[in-house]
Amino acid sequence: MSADHTASPAGEVPEVPEALAEPTERVRWRWTASVALVSVGINTAIFATLNQLMPLQSAAIGGEDSKESVLSLAGTVGVLVAMLINPLVGALSDRTHSRWGRRVPWIVAGAVLATGFLLLTAGSTSIGMLCLGWAGAQAGLNAMSAAITAAVPDRAPVEQRGLVGGLVATGITLGILVGSAIGMFINGAVWLGYLMAIVVMLVCAVPYVLRPNDPVLRRGALPRGSLREFLAGFWVSPRKHPDFAWAWLGRLLMMTATQLTIVYLLFYLTDVLKHPNPAAGVFVLTAIYAFGTLLCAAVAGAISDRTGRRPLVALSSGLIAAAALLMACAPLFGGAQFTAAIIAAAILGLGNGAYLGVDFALLTQVLPSSGARGKDMGIINIAASLPQIFALGLAFLAVTKLGGYTTLFVMAGVIGILGALSVYRIKSVR
Secondary structure: OOOOOOOOOOOOOOOOOOOOOOOOOOOOHHHHHHHHHHHHHHHHHHHHHHHHHHHHHHHHHHHHHHHHHHHHHHHHHHHHHHHHHHHHHHHHHHOOOOOOOOOHHHHHHHHHHHHHHHHHHHOOOOHHHHHHHHHHHHHHHHHHHHHHHHHHHHHOOHHHHHHHHHHHHHHHHHHHHHHHHHHHHOOOOHHHHHHHHHHHHHHHHHHHHHOOOOOOOOOOOOOOOOHHHHHHOOOOOOOOOHHHHHHHHHHHHHHHHHHHHHOOHHHHHHHOOOOOOHHHHHHHHHHHHHHHHHHHHHHHHHHHHHHOOHHHHHHHHHHHHHHHHHHHHHHHHHHHHHHHHHHHHHHHHHHHHHHHHHHHHHHHOOOOOHHHHHHHHHHHHHHHHHHHHHHHHHHHHHHHOOOOHHHHHHHHHHHHHHHHHHHHHOOOOO
């Protein structure tokens, strides 16, 4: 899909609609903050549910012997839905004609859908109900994510995307931190946790919805096309767009490494490190991880605007791998094992912060078409969703069949190193 220029008299340069043009005007901090806030809300709901609330429900539904399998099943179903919804909503939002712009209607619809299904998830008493609730919630949350992610290349110029991407990454991290805090605050009261997550998600969406800076797409600005052409647009040829393919693979590998490090964190503190208060331990590690991410994300993004993206992406990938390997060694430190985990969390935060901001900016520079930013960013977001399946499956396999948590974290480290190497295959971005 490509942008279609409006008709113009002979001899004149066709006018590109504002909604499809490459942005040149610098965005203001209020707009960037509103985009970051939407990310805070989305990730609060996701992290509070997947890493704090659903583990408690999984233990109640499946018992101690089956809690990992229940959580893995529900999480996998949700991610499959996320992988479908993100590019689909992105593509539909590319073609949305409304007085509020292309992205806002999908953010509002996603928030409403997520609210309803999060309430269903909260009341789940069986595996089937848990899977259904989380699948619907993921559909709503990923509709929001697809729309707000596409807003960045819509409005932010290339020379500002490192900074904007870094600030958006801080929104993701703050959401993870708030989600972890909810898990510690509720003291096992699952319903209260879901209600808090829903409130945060809705409140954080309000500033962007009220002042979106989202240009209206005129009817006829894009060719109508057939359903077959619409569906064919979801395939981006690696041969025609190799940089896009390598960037996609790099994000897939790095997000898998990160997810492997945190997916069973509550169980790791409980069963391996024997932490006396695992929920509080998760909050401490998450807070340190979040601080490291917040410290690095915007700074690294701004530096990459001036010096280039690839070296910083590779360095941050190496830090993530080092953090995973330190987590593997933490049980060897005896009485200092939780201290080792804290150091690993700090390294993971620094690496993740630098990675998220810089890689996001890099990805926006290798999109194949200005007329399909939402669809292409949705495809990129699959590389962030798919690792949740990989992580849940690989973590279950490593912990139950391949030697336990040491194998899990070594696996994460190796995958992180591969992610660091893949970025140097990208040629069009320095």
